[in-house]
Amino acid sequence: MNLKSYEKGKRFENFIITLFSQLFKVVSHNLFTENGEIDVVLEITNQEPFWIEFGGDVFVECKNWNKNIPLNEVTKFCHKVSQARLKLGFIVSVNGFTNDAIRTLKNDACNINAPLVVPISGTDIEKSILKREKFDEFLKEKIRNIKYVRKY
Numbered sequence: 001m002n003l004k005s006y007e008k009g010k011r012f013e014n015f016i017i018t019l020f021s022q023l024f025k026v027v028s029h030n031l032f033t034e035n036g037e038i039d040v041v042l043e044i045t046n047q048e049p050f051w052i053e054f055g056g057d058v059f060v061e062c063k064n065w066n067k068n069i070p071l072n073e074v075t076k077f078c079h080k081v082s083q084a085r086l087k088l089g090f091i092v093s094v095n096g097f098t099n100d101a102i103r104t105l106k107n108d109a110c111n112i113n114a115p116l117v118v119p120i121s122g123t124d125i126e127k128s129i130l131k132r133e134k135f136d137e138f139l140k141e142k143i144r145n146i147k148y149v150r151k152y
Contacts, residue, residue: 005064012064013039016092019125020060022135027057035080044088050140054088054116063093074101074117078108081115088143089117096121109146118146 003011017026017040024042031038040060044051061077063069074091081089091097097105097119108114120142128138 009062009064012094013062016040016060016062019135020090023139024058033080033084035083036076038080046136057084057086059084059086059089061089061091063091065093065095068096068098069093069101070098071101071104074105074119078105078115078117081117087115089115090120090139090142091117092120092122092125094122096123105146116143116147118142 025045027043028041031041038059039062042058059081077091105117105119
């Protein structure tokens with residue numbers, strides 16, 4: 001499509017809001033803070049034991065870039081989540097993440113004092129939709145994949 005980058009980004013954010021609103025209450029969109037813009041603020045309203053650990057609000061960062069998201073962008077988002085004293089954040093990238101960005105998120109997931117920031121790629125979402133997977137189960141799997149250190 002011949003859309004401008006800004007328009008593509010807004011459409012991507014709206015898609016992510018629609019997707020996440022299946023499970024969470026959308027509190028805010030494009031929230032400007034001292035630490036920068038937060039694309040989406042969600043509230044966990046699900047009382048399942050899995051979600052209670054994370055409580056309260058969740059930030060979502062949407063990246064509609066034509067390349068993998070580098071470490072510095074992931075680090076900026078992690079800082080926003082940490083400064084807000086949240087326990088969970090999702091960074092969603094149409095084209096995925098660099099290896100060092102993923103490695104850093106996995107290492108940070110081992111720190112019980114740091115928020116858990118979960119990377120989600122466009123390919124992950126596409127596969128989930130094609131499998132007709134419940135969004136709740138999809139997110140739980142993504143959280144477990146970053147949270148648990150696995151030996152391959």
